[in-house]
Amino acid sequence: MAGLARDGGLLLPESIPNARPLLTAWRDLEYQDLACEIFSLFVDDIDTHILRAIIARSYNTFRHPEITPVVPVDKIHVLELFHGPTLAFKDVALQLLGNLFEYLLEETGRDMNIVAATSGDTGSAAIHGVRGRQRQRIFVMHPRGRVSPVQELQMTSVLDRNVHNLAVDGTFDDCQEIVKALFNDLEFRDRYALGAVNSINWARILAQIVYYFYAAFRVMERTSADKVRFTVPTGNFGDVFAGYLAFRMGLPIDRLVLATNENRILATYFNSGVYRLGKVANTISPSMDIQVASNFERFLYFQANSDTGQVRTWMEQLKRTGVIITPEVKHDCLRAGDTDTATTLRTIKEYWEKYGYLLDPHTAVGVSVGRRLCDDAYPLIALATAHPAKFGEAIRNATGQDLAHHPEIDRLHGAPTRVQQIPADPQAVTAFIRKAVEK
Ligand SMILES: *Cc1c(COP(=O)(O)O)cnc(C)c1O
Numbered sequence: 221m222a223g224l225a226r227d228g229g230l231l232l233p234e235s236i237p238n239a240r241p242l243l244t245a246w247r248d249l250e251y252q253d254l255a256c257e258i259f260s261l262f263v264d265d266i267d268t269h270i271l272r273a274i275i276a277r278s279y280n281t282f283r284h285p286e287i288t289p290v291v292p293v294d295k296i297h298v299l300e301l302f303h304g305p306t307l308a309f310k311d312v313a314l315q316l317l318g319n320l321f322e323y324l325l326e327e328t329g330r331d332m333n334i335v336a337a338t339s340g341d342t343g344s345a346a347i348h349g350v351r352g353r354q355r356q357r358i359f360v361m362h363p364r365g366r367v368s369p370v371q372e373l374q375m376t377s378v379l380d381r382n383v384h385n386l387a388v389d390g391t392f393d394d395c396q397e398i399v400k401a402l403f404n405d406l407e408f409r410d411r412y413a414l415g416a417v418n419s420i421n422w423a424r425i426l427a428q429i430v431y432y433f434y435a436a437f438r439v440m441e442r443t444s445a446d447k448v449r450f451t452v453p454t455g456n457f458g459d460v461f462a463g464y465l466a467f468r469m470g471l472p473i474d475r476l477v478l479a480t481n482e483n484r485i486l487a488t489y490f491n492s493g494v495y496r497l498g499k500v501a502n503t504i505s506p507s508m509d510i511q512v513a514s515n516f517e518r519f520l521y522f523q524a525n526s527d528t529g530q531v532r533t534w535m536e537q538l539k540r541t542g543v544i545i546t547p548e549v550k551h552d553c554l555r556a557g558d559t560d561t562a563t564t565l566r567t568i569k570e571y572w573e574k575y576g577y578l579l580d581p582h583t584a585v586g587v588s589v590g591r592r593l594c595d596d597a598y599p600l601i602a603l604a605t606a607h608p609a610k611f612g613e614a615i616r617n618a619t620g621q622d623l624a625h626h627p628e629i630d631r632l633h634g635a636p637t638r639v640q641q642i643p644a645d646p647q648a649v650t651a652f653i654r655k656a657v658e659k
Pocket residue numbers: 308309310341342419453454455456457458459460507508582583605606
């Protein structure tokens with residue numbers, strides 16, 4: 221529940237469990253049962269039957285019986301992660317988090333104020349995870365005018381009293397910086413019982429490990445391959461980091477492709493060992509328009525052979541100079557590449573015209589880079605992180621047609637909204653939270 225550790229760092233388990241002996245027993249499990257098995261390796265303070273009930277409730281809201289089905293499209297396998305309430309993969313973790321928090325708050329009789337920064341999809345998924353709940357209030361900051369109109373409506377059209385949308389005059393990185401500032405103000409943090417739902421929250425990563433196992437089992441069964449590859453469109457390094465942990469747990473992943481748009485800071489790092497902050501470029505895959513990848517710090521822990529002092533030094537260097545240079549990059553299964561808008565649009569068009577399958581622009585980034593970096597030696601699973609209807613304009617630009625619809629999105633147009641504009645200043649945000657809580 222803590223989100224950020226009290227010294228400003230991120231939390232990780234002390235050790236990563238070895239799942240190799242369990243793979244055979246797990247391969248035929250349904251999604252929910254698999255989730256329960258995987259969580260049980262990391263969670264020792266919630267009874268299994270309670271955990272099972274929390275998981276069941278969390279995935280009841282999904283529109284597909286398999287939760288995250290894997291669909292073959294030509295030579296690749298598309299892992300559809302967008303069947304939750306807000307049509308993006310973030311629902312997989314945030315539906316669970318809302319229920320986990322509720323259970324833990326009921327246990328202790330406490331309330332919680334969640335603060336979140338969003339580049340678009342986290343916000344609406346987090347809001348739908350906690351809307352209408354008694355013990356949770358949520359404050360979501362998005363960069364004003366820099367999320368898609370649909371993403372904005374998915375957040376601001378939720379009028380529940382425990383939901384507060386803040387449109388920040390700044391970038392996503394500014395929003396994320398404010399969240400960190402609020403958490404590092406220990407007095408404010410304790411007084412207002414702050415909670416985090418951004419991927420700095422470990423439970424989110426944990427929830428995302430599950431679908432790597434689930435998809436690998438489906439595809440190994442379908443193809444008789446003994447290893448698989450994944451390609452993951454990346455912004456904050458949360459999703460791909462969950463895949464990296466699945467690899468460390470022993471899932472036979474031959475290759476894990478980290479794919480970025482023009483915000484290629486992570487791709488550059490993996491190909492040079494230099495992590496250098498730059499300016500954010502606005503693209504058609506806005507959920508990946510990020511420079512400070514919050515979960516990269518967790519990867520650095522493994523780069524540093526678990527030397528937390530070294531991680532601290534690197535993170536301080538980043539803050540001071542805007543650059544981290546590690547002596548070498550230990551890739552393990554990770555490979556990285558970037559792509560540009562023209563290629564992404566071309567990929568969407570190609571998959572629609574040749575295979576009748578519509579990729580959202582984030583997924584298309586993953587597909588385009590994954591295909592470039594992988595031959596056919598092992599099956600390639602492409603993570604589909606959003607439903608194309610969330611990014612209708614990009615689909616129109618790519619295909620020349622108005623193809624991307626979903627009833628959940630279409631009903632948003634003209635819906636009443638509530639949102640507060642605010643400067644990119646932690647003080648302004650703390651003042652807003654104080655006022656809302658004390659009302
Ligand atoms: C958040 C998001 C991503 C990036 O995920 P990270 O965990 O931040 O790397 C990619 N695609 C979509 C649609 C997203 O919402």
